[in-house]
Amino acid sequence: MLSISNLSITFTQYNQGLRRKHLHVITDLSLDVQAGEVVAVVGSSGSGKSLLAHTLLGILPTNAEYTGTLLFQGQPLTQKRCERLRGRAIALVPQSVAYLDPLMKVGHQVQRVAQLNGVSPAAARTLTHQTFQRYDLATNTQRRYPFQLSGGMARRVLVSTAVVTQADLVIADEPTPGLHPDVVREALTHLRELAEAGRGVILITHDIEAALQIADRIAVFYAGTTVEIAAAQDFSTGRLRHPYTQALWRSLPKNDFIPLPGNQPNPEQLPEGCLFSDRCPWVTPECTANRPALRQINNGWVRCIHA
Numbered sequence: 001m002l003s004i005s006n007l008s009i010t011f012t013q014y015n016q017g018l019r020r021k022h023l024h025v026i027t028d029l030s031l032d033v034q035a036g037e038v039v040a041v042v043g044s045s046g047s048g049k050s051l052l053a054h055t056l057l058g059i060l061p062t063n064a065e066y067t068g069t070l071l072f073q074g075q076p077l078t079q080k081r082c083e084r085l086r087g088r089a090i091a092l093v094p095q096s097v098a099y100l101d102p103l104m105k106v107g108h109q110v111q112r113v114a115q116l117n118g119v120s121p122a123a124a125r126t127l128t129h130q131t132f133q134r135y136d137l138a139t140n141t142q143r144r145y146p147f148q149l150s151g152g153m154a155r156r157v158l159v160s161t162a163v164v165t166q167a168d169l170v171i172a173d174e175p176t177p178g179l180h181p182d183v184v185r186e187a188l189t190h191l192r193e194l195a196e197a198g199r200g201v202i203l204i205t206h207d208i209e210a211a212l213q214i215a216d217r218i219a220v221f222y223a224g225t226t227v228e229i230a231a232a233q234d235f236s237t238g239r240l241r242h243p244y245t246q247a248l249w250r251s252l253p254k255n256d257f258i259p260l261p262g263n264q265p266n267p268e269q270l271p272e273g274c275l276f277s278d279r280c281p282w283v284t285p286e287c288t289a290n291r292p293a294l295r296q297i298n299n300g301w302v303r304c305i306h307a
């Protein structure tokens with residue numbers, strides 16, 4: 001359904017004195033998403049997760065330039081097409097009620113999204129009603145304003161907006177931090193159900209353990225690239241391919257809880273070779289000379305020559 005190959009994004013910034021600098025925020029990122037699957041995108045802060053979502057929604061800032069191939073349903077995903085599909089075939093589950101209109105009753109907002117997707121006003125009312133029922137939102141919730149919702153209700157309203165779009169691809173950015181564990185589980189369950197209903201789902205999160213609960217595959221981002229794409233079970237069975245993924249996994253509290261020293265490279269000055277080379281326990285001279293390609297190993301993908 002979605003196929004991203006070798007996506008690179010550069011931001012151009014002007015400093016004082018009009019000195020231009022280029023930030024390489026995404027480098028050779030590749031990822032596929034099939035209908036009916038949840039692909040989790042994990043990686044630390046600044047690894048490019050949200051930028052990927054913004055690219056697919058066509059909302060990158062104007063100082064961003066990108067290269068690479070983006071295909072959605074087999075057709076190139078141009079800026080024009082992104083705008084046409086946004087909120088329709090490609091929908092975002094926003095991370096907070098801040099995305100809702102504070103002055104409009106939530107039932108009306110969900111109906112409007114349905115209508116934007118070509119549903120008639122009467123059918124949009126019925127669909128909204130059914131969707132609210134489906135997510136255990138009492139009928140009178142429709143008449144509430146966003147500020148009158150509890151955190152859990154707000155999440156269910158946000159999921160409802162994505163559900164009424166009938167979108168083929170649903171993107172959820174960071175739906176979990178700071179939420180009560182029950183609410184997290186509920187939010188994840190809703191995403192899983194969207195996939196069971198045949199949609200493609202991208203779940204963007206810091207939380208690998210949350211991702212593993214519902215994802216079919218996990219794409220690990222580092223410094224704006226995909227270092228590994230693994231099946232969820234590769235984590236528990238110890239079949240991870242990339243040293244960064246292995247380090248991430250070991251750093252979890254339930255495992256060794258050993259953090260990986262160092263930081264991601266500065267997007268202004270990326271290393272010539274492998275983007276992980278300066279932190280890698282396996283580094284050899286070859287790694288610092290050339291960027292490794294994404295290779296397929298055991299039904300997964302890895303960007304490391306030593307894997």
Ligand SMILES: Nc1ncnc2c1ncn2[C@@H]1O[C@H](COP(=O)(O)OP(=O)(O)OP(=O)(O)O)[C@@H](O)[C@H]1O
Pocket residue numbers: 011023025043044045046047048049050051052061206267
């Ligand atoms: N408008 C912008 N101009 C310049 N750099 C930007 C811009 N937006 C994002 N970046 C940079 O792009 C990189 C990736 O950012 P992004 O928001 O995608 O990270 P993320 O993985 O979503 O992080 P987080 O987990 O904190 O949400 C970061 O280095 C960030 O500073």
Ligand code: NI
Pocket residue numbers: 049050051174
């Ligand atoms: Ni983000």
